[in-house]
Amino acid sequence: MASWLQRLFLKALVLTALFGPAVALAQEDDPLEPIVGADIERRHIDEDMLDTENFEVGGYVGVLGIEDFGSNTVLGLSLAYHINEDFFVETIYGSSEAQKTSYELLSGAVELLTDDERDYSYYSLAVGYKVFPGQVFMSRNLAFNTHFYLTAGVGNTEFAANRYATYSLGAGYKIYLTDMFAVDIGMRDHLFSHELFGESRQTNNFEGRIGLSVFF
Amino acid sequence: MVKRVTFKPAPAHAWTLLWLLLAGWSLPASAGWFDDEPPLVVTVNNAYIDVYTGPGRGYPVFHALENGEPITLLKSRAGWIKIATERGLEGWVKRDDMQYTLGPDGLAPDFIDEYRSDAVVGRFEVGAALGDFGGADSVGLSLGYRFTRNFTIEADYSQQAGRYSDSEVAVVGLLHQPFPEWRVSPFLRIGGGTIKVSPSATLVDTEDREDPVLQASLGTYVYLSRRFFMRVEYRNHHLLTTRENNEEVSEWRVGFNAFF
Numbered sequence: 001m002a003s004w005l006q007r008l009f010l011k012a013l014v015l016t017a018l019f020g021p022a023v024a025l026a027q028e029d030d031p032l033e034p035i036v037g038a039d040i041e042r043r044h045i046d047e048d049m050l051d052t053e054n055f056e057v058g059g060y061v062g063v064l065g066i067e068d069f070g071s072n073t074v075l076g077l078s079l080a081y082h083i084n085e086d087f088f089v090e091t092i093y094g095s096s097e098a099q100k101t102s103y104e105l106l107s108g109a110v111e112l113l114t115d116d117e118r119d120y121s122y123y124s125l126a127v128g129y130k131v132f133p134g135q136v137f138m139s140r141n142l143a144f145n146t147h148f149y150l151t152a153g154v155g156n157t158e159f160a161a162n163r164y165a166t167y168s169l170g171a172g173y174k175i176y177l178t179d180m181f182a183v184d185i186g187m188r189d190h191l192f193s194h195e196l197f198g199e200s201r202q203t204n205n206f207e208g209r210i211g212l213s214v215f216f
Numbered sequence: 217m218v219k220r221v222t223f224k225p226a227p228a229h230a231w232t233l234l235w236l237l238l239a240g241w242s243l244p245a246s247a248g249w250f251d252d253e254p255p256l257v258v259t260v261n262n263a264y265i266d267v268y269t270g271p272g273r274g275y276p277v278f279h280a281l282e283n284g285e286p287i288t289l290l291k292s293r294a295g296w297i298k299i300a301t302e303r304g305l306e307g308w309v310k311r312d313d314m315q316y317t318l319g320p321d322g323l324a325p326d327f328i329d330e331y332r333s334d335a336v337v338g339r340f341e342v343g344a345a346l347g348d349f350g351g352a353d354s355v356g357l358s359l360g361y362r363f364t365r366n367f368t369i370e371a372d373y374s375q376q377a378g379r380y381s382d383s384e385v386a387v388v389g390l391l392h393q394p395f396p397e398w399r400v401s402p403f404l405r406i407g408g409g410t411i412k413v414s415p416s417a418t419l420v421d422t423e424d425r426e427d428p429v430l431q432a433s434l435g436t437y438v439y440l441s442r443r444f445f446m447r448v449e450y451r452n453h454h455l456l457t458t459r460e461n462n463e464e465v466s467e468w469r470v471g472f473n474a475f476f
Contacts, residue, residue: 134274
């Protein structure tokens with residue numbers, strides 16, 4: 001994968017417009033091509049010739065409980081890179097919306113935030129550790145690879161027209177339907193402090209989610 | 217008259233150019249840009265090689281490859297190689313076990329750990345970093361392209377969340393590594409772009425401001441695996457403000473980057 005993606009990038013960069021035909025013609029003109037072609041069987045194998053699948057891109061949907069502001073649906077995207085069989089790094093971006101606080105509901109007229117200020121989004125860069133690898137058996141002859149994982153990360157939350165430095169902790173369970181596709185059931189806790197109620201307050205914002213990811 | 221004469225060749229030229237563009241796009245595609253490459257076949261050169269159900273040492277071993285058995289290498293992930301046997305069985309073997317195989321040329325395939333920057337010339341690197349931006353927390357993304365042994369050009373975007381103000385920095389930088397062959401390889405970097413500062417809404421009510429920013433940094437790459445490295449960096453920001461004095465901000469950052 002890495003190699004064709006690379007080619008695609010380079011191709012877009014250089015925009016091979018005038019190079020293309022020249023290269024192609026040179027290849028077509030070579031009368032030895034079909035005869036020498038057999039030699040390819042004796043080539044030396046190098047790791048770069050092998051497709052790599054270390055990146056993982058995914059989407060998820062879940063429920064995010066925003067402390068004091070109710071809970072709402074959260075939608076997110078994730079991109080991960082698998083360093084080795086134990087560790088990975090992950091960036092996630094999610095967005096949701098805050099509801100009214102109990103105080104706003106009880107008092108009736110008070111509005112702490114405008115509608116725009118209730119938009120809630122976060123992103124995080126995390127390091128993950130894969131634990132308990134194994135298999136689940138769906139039937140006698142069908143088994144899926146699985147593992148649990150733990151993550152710890154740092155990022156930002158945009159909420160109430162402000163940006164808050166945010167720490168996040170997470171855990172999840174991943175089921176590989178094939179080598180390329182995986183279902184991810186997980187939870188995250190996003191921690192940050194704000195001063196919306198006057199004094200600084202540390203909040204825990206828990207999220208439960210389910211997602212699907214593709215390796216490339 | 218003159219107009220007609222001078223303009224007439226132009227459309228013809230444009231058509232030729234368009235045709236060349238189309239040809240340039242389609243011909244290389246048929247000449248192998250997206251064609252399937254021939255399969256990578258190696259033979260086992262050891263008493264046996266264990267085959268696992270998944271890419272990790274904790275997954276069960278369910279098969280053993282025999283000495284002299286040809287196997288096809290399908291893909292790699294995180295230090296494991298997916299293989300297929302001639303009978304169609306698929307599984308994962310350790311990347312290190314590739315040393316116990318022979319390629320079509322009778323030599324073991326090259327699966328070596330290079331851990332060096334000059335082995336990845338012509339590749340893109342993507343990364344994310346965390347930092348302390350003059351007391352504010354900073355998070356950033358970068359995309360770079362290594363065009364020679366020593367030089368990388370990169371675009372970098374980061375956001376800072378501070379106590380009194382938030383900011384965003386977008387820059388383009390040029391990075392030089394004097395010793396790209398080292399596993400821990402120091403670098404110098406210069407960059408320029410813009411910084412947008414938004415004072416916190418809950419505290420003070422002033423306008424956002426956007427200023428040019430120049431950067432100079434000193435840091436090092438630390439290779440953790442063949443295509444993956446950590447980057448530690450000290451970055452000095454020089455803000456060219458429209459007010460009386462320019463501002464300077466120091467930033468420490470740690471990032472993770474991967475080549476692709």
